[in-house]
Amino acid sequence: MADFKSLSLSGRKKDVSDKDMTFMEKLYLPAIAKGMGITLRHFFKPKVTIQYPEQKREFSPIFRGRHILMRDENGAERCTACGLCALSCPAEAITMTSSERKKGEEHLYREEKYADTYEINMLRCIFCGLCEEACPKEAIFLTQDMAPADYKREGFIYGKEKLVMKMEDIKSNTK
Amino acid sequence: MSLTLIAFLFLSLVAVFCGLMTVLSKNPIHSVIYLIGCFFAIAGHYLLLNAQFLAVVHIIVYAGAIMVLFLFTLMLMNLNKESEKHKAAIARIGAVIAAGAMMLVLVAVLKRADSLAIPSTQNIAIGTIENLGRVLLNEYLFPFEFASVLLLSAMIGAVLLAKKDHQKAA
Amino acid sequence: MDLGFVIEKSAIILVIFAITMLIALYSTFGERVFASYFQDRLGPNRAGPGGLLQPLADGVKMFTKEDFIPETPNKFLFIFGPFLFMTTALITSSVIPWGDTLTLFGREVKLQAADINVAILFVFGVVSIGVYGIMLGGWASNNKFSLLGAVRASSQMISYEVAMGLSIIAVLMMTGTLSLRGIVEQQHGFIDWSGNIPWFSWNVFKQPVAFIIFLVCAFAETNRTPFDLPECESELVGGYHTEYSSMKLGFYLFAEYINMFISSALISLLFFGGFNYPGMDWVAHNLGGNLATLVGVGVMFTKTLFGIFFYMWVRWTVPRFRYDQLMNLGWKILIPLAILNILITGFVIILNGN
Numbered sequence: 125m126a127d128f129k130s131l132s133l134s135g136r137k138k139d140v141s142d143k144d145m146t147f148m149e150k151l152y153l154p155a156i157a158k159g160m161g162i163t164l165r166h167f168f169k170p171k172v173t174i175q176y177p178e179q180k181r182e183f184s185p186i187f188r189g190r191h192i193l194m195r196d197e198n199g200a201e202r203c204t205a206c207g208l209c210a211l212s213c214p215a216e217a218i219t220m221t222s223s224e225r226k227k228g229e230e231h232l233y234r235e236e237k238y239a240d241t242y243e244i245n246m247l248r249c250i251f252c253g254l255c256e257e258a259c260p261k262e263a264i265f266l267t268q269d270m271a272p273a274d275y276k277r278e279g280f281i282y283g284k285e286k287l288v289m290k291m292e293d294i295k296s297n298t299k
Numbered sequence: 300m301s302l303t304l305i306a307f308l309f310l311s312l313v314a315v316f317c318g319l320m321t322v323l324s325k326n327p328i329h330s331v332i333y334l335i336g337c338f339f340a341i342a343g344h345y346l347l348l349n350a351q352f353l354a355v356v357h358i359i360v361y362a363g364a365i366m367v368l369f370l371f372t373l374m375l376m377n378l379n380k381e382s383e384k385h386k387a388a389i390a391r392i393g394a395v396i397a398a399g400a401m402m403l404v405l406v407a408v409l410k411r412a413d414s415l416a417i418p419s420t421q422n423i424a425i426g427t428i429e430n431l432g433r434v435l436l437n438e439y440l441f442p443f444e445f446a447s448v449l450l451l452s453a454m455i456g457a458v459l460l461a462k463k464d465h466q467k468a469a
Numbered sequence: 470m471d472l473g474f475v476i477e478k479s480a481i482i483l484v485i486f487a488i489t490m491l492i493a494l495y496s497t498f499g500e501r502v503f504a505s506y507f508q509d510r511l512g513p514n515r516a517g518p519g520g521l522l523q524p525l526a527d528g529v530k531m532f533t534k535e536d537f538i539p540e541t542p543n544k545f546l547f548i549f550g551p552f553l554f555m556t557t558a559l560i561t562s563s564v565i566p567w568g569d570t571l572t573l574f575g576r577e578v579k580l581q582a583a584d585i586n587v588a589i590l591f592v593f594g595v596v597s598i599g600v601y602g603i604m605l606g607g608w609a610s611n612n613k614f615s616l617l618g619a620v621r622a623s624s625q626m627i628s629y630e631v632a633m634g635l636s637i638i639a640v641l642m643m644t645g646t647l648s649l650r651g652i653v654e655q656q657h658g659f660i661d662w663s664g665n666i667p668w669f670s671w672n673v674f675k676q677p678v679a680f681i682i683f684l685v686c687a688f689a690e691t692n693r694t695p696f697d698l699p700e701c702e703s704e705l706v707g708g709y710h711t712e713y714s715s716m717k718l719g720f721y722l723f724a725e726y727i728n729m730f731i732s733s734a735l736i737s738l739l740f741f742g743g744f745n746y747p748g749m750d751w752v753a754h755n756l757g758g759n760l761a762t763l764v765g766v767g768v769m770f771t772k773t774l775f776g777i778f779f780y781m782w783v784r785w786t787v788p789r790f791r792y793d794q795l796m797n798l799g800w801k802i803l804i805p806l807a808i809l810n811i812l813i814t815g816f817v818i819i820l821n822g823n
Contacts, residue, residue: 153681156787163507163786173511328543328608335601352647355590363597363630367604367623374608374616427586428647 188251188266191244193288196234201288202263203242204235209255209264217248218255235261242287246271246280307347314340327373331366338362352428473576482563482582489562492774493726494524500726500781507785528719536715541611550606551713551720557599558724561731564588566650568744568766571759580766581650588649589641592735593634596690599728600626603699606721607709618708621792622699626690628799633686635807636679639814640672640739653738659747673740678810680740682803687732689799691725693780695787696795733776737769744769 131137148154174181183189194202205222223240225233232238249271255264274280317337321330338361345354435443498513498520505512514520541547568580585591600623607619644652652672661670673680689696700708710721737743744765753761790798 156783159786160782163782166509167503167506167782169509171506171511172509175511328546332546332605351585351587352590355587355594358594359590359597363594363600364627367597367600367627370601370604370608371620371623374604374620 183268187268188253188256189269190246190267190271191249191255191282191287192265192267193239193242193284194263194265195289195291195294197294198231199291199294200230200232200234201238202234202261203239204237204261204263205239205242206237206260208258208260212254212258213249214252214254215248215250217245217250219243239284242284244282244287246282247277303347306343310340310343310347313337314344328370331369331373334369335362335366338366352431477576477578478582481578481580485562485567485582486559489559489727489730492730492777493723494528496726496729496777497527497722498524499777500784503778503781504785507782531716531719534715536717537712539611539712541609543609543611546605546609547712548717550602550604550609551717551724552602553605554599554602555720555724555727557595557602558727558731560595561592562727562734564591564649565731565734565738566653566743567769569762571762573759579650580762584648584650587647589637589647589652593630597626597630599724602724603709606713610709610712612712614706615709615711618699618705618711621705622692622709625692625696625698625795625799628796629686629689629696629803632682632799632803632807633690635804635811636682636686637739639679639807639810640676642811642814642818643672643675649738653743653745656742656745658745658749659742670745671740671742676740676810676814678806680736682807682810683739684736685798685803687736688780688783689795691728691732691780693725693729694784695790697789698792698795729777729780730773733780734769734773736776737772741772743772 196202205220207220207222210216210218210220220242221240222237225236225238251266253266256266271280271282314337317333317340320333321337324330324333338357342354342357342362345351345357501523502512502520512520513523516522516526538544538547563582564585566579566581566584571578571580603622603626604619607615607622610616640652641647644655646652646655656670656672658670660667668674688694692699699705700710705711710718713721744762746765746768749761749765752764
């Protein structure tokens with residue numbers, strides 16, 4: 125086996141030495157001039173800043189952002205309040221209460237049972253996506269958006285009013 | 300009253316006031332600040348005598364360097380009223396006698412100074428750096444060089460004092 | 470005293486004051502923008518077009534902050550410190566010649582507040598008084614970090630003042646005058662044809678060593694990186710202005726930028742020919758003296774602004790020195806080098822004289 129001290133995984137290993145500096149190195153000014161050249165090159169380089177509200181960084185297609193509770197093509201909520209998402213959630217961020225669908229509410233809820241309240245605590249959520257995988261009704265999905273900031277902790281407990289898909293988005297609902 | 304006279308009176312007033320406050324103020328830091336004010340007033344007097352170079356150098360050397368060192372020492376030693384020990388009565392009496400004797404000498408010298416002719420300040424060029432340099436390096440070359448030797452010896456003394464301490468510690 | 474003179478000088482003083490303030494104001498903005506450009510960022514660009522109103526926003530913020538005075542036995546000195554620092558920073562600009570003479574209404578107007586024959590010494594004197602602003606402020610804060618920052622600042626400034634003065638002496642030996650206007654006028658044009666060998670007339674080409682020493686000392690005197698130990702955040706919280714808030718802190722920061730501006734102006738005057746530029750005689754001859762002077766003022770400000778840019782450029786290149794390195798550089802390298810430079814200059818002058 126080769127001497128492991130000479131191994132370099134990154135290929136950029138440099139040996140430390142404490143040999144005396146040459147006169148040119150002691151002058152220090154050439155080194156400063158070289159450094160100033162480097163900083164000046166950076167001065168004219170294209171900037172990496174993304175100007176956030178106007179420009180947005182592109183997310184990966186499998187990015188997991190804030191949740192959405194889907195409606196079907198007719199606008200009825202898909203969720204049947206089975207509780208599998210809450211069960212699968214490792215952070216225990218999801219709570220819900222269920223109710224029975226009444227007569228005349230068929231256009232609101234797809235199944236006979238529905239979630240009366242459905243809350244996700246965004247401060248607990250770790251955006252693992254297990255709820256999405258656990259859902260048998262394809263009701264909950266993680267979107268490409270981020271959960272926005274808020275001034276109070278209460279603002280991060282998302283109820284149905286924030287989670288259920290907006291009625292006007294149904295047309296674009298292809299999933 | 301001419302403008303020069305008003306300036307002279309004002310500067311003298313400031314100088315005397317600051318000088319008195321230097322001695323009288325309890326807080327040593329305030330003393331130093333009053334002394335700086337006094338230096339400025341004296342620099343103003345130099346300006347009235349058309350000695351611009353002397354005035355500026357006075358400020359650079361005394362106000363700008365020496366008094367900063369004074370402040371340094373005071374700040375680092377933290378000489379507050381509380382921590383200062385009361386001097387013994389005999390030391391106070393000694394100080395009064397010494398200061399009185401000093402004042403006597405000064406008064407005696409100043410009384411004799413009447414006979415000295417005050418150089419005319421009409422000549423504006425008298426205090427310029429060119430004239431000063433010419434006079435210093437021709438007529439007064441010996442005292443000038445002697446002063447530099449004095450400073451050199453003081454410097455060597457200071458280095459020696461610092462070195463001695465260092466050897467003991469090592 | 471004649472009225473025209475009073476009006477002329479008052480106008481010049483007001484204009485210089487306004488320009489100094491404006492440049493200091495926009496230096497704060499420039500610092501942030503340049504800093505971010507050196508780090509591949511964009512910097513503040515939200516307030517106004519391109520972020521140009523950012524300094525105003527910063528100023529409003531500074532004014533509306535709580536003006537806190539710590540528990541200190543010296544409230545007067547605490548307030549006096551920033552006042553003194555700001556005053557001394559502003560006073561220096563009075564002896565700096567911003568341009569040649571203009572001819573207005575039959576008067577020869579020198580673009581300078583006061584042309585005194587010991588101008589350089591005056592600048593040094595005022596700068597040495599500026600130390601008190603930092604020292605008194607830091608001491609009166611009644612805080613260990615402030616005191617340490619103040620002690621560092623003042624010892625650094627005293628030490629580098631020596632090297633700075635010595636480096637200037639070599640230049641003064643050549644020029645033979647202490648008046649800044651005189652020094653600038655000797656660097657007329659760009660190339661001096663009058664000597665045996667034509668050579669550049671600017672002092673930086675005649676005294677490169679003095680220039681480098683002066684430059685390094687100027688960085689140390691203005692407490693800028695790599696010599697910003699007095700306000701070294703990683704060791705001393707904020708240095709001498711740790712306890713300051715609101716506009717008193719603003720004064721300290723502002724005065725630093727004014728100092729930068731003035732020292733850049735001094736460097737351009739002493740070493741880069743101030744308001745002289747190549748082909749100035751041609752401009753004066755063909756386009757009139759007033760226009761040539763105005764171009765000269767523009768050139769002077771360009772040089773000065775480049776100096777400020779240089780300060781910021783160095784700030785993002787060179788890391789901070791250690792305190793012992795700072796003192797070694799000042800006392801063991803720069804001062805002997807400056808003295809050597811004086812000796813060599815003296816020899817050359819004597820040889821030329823014979």
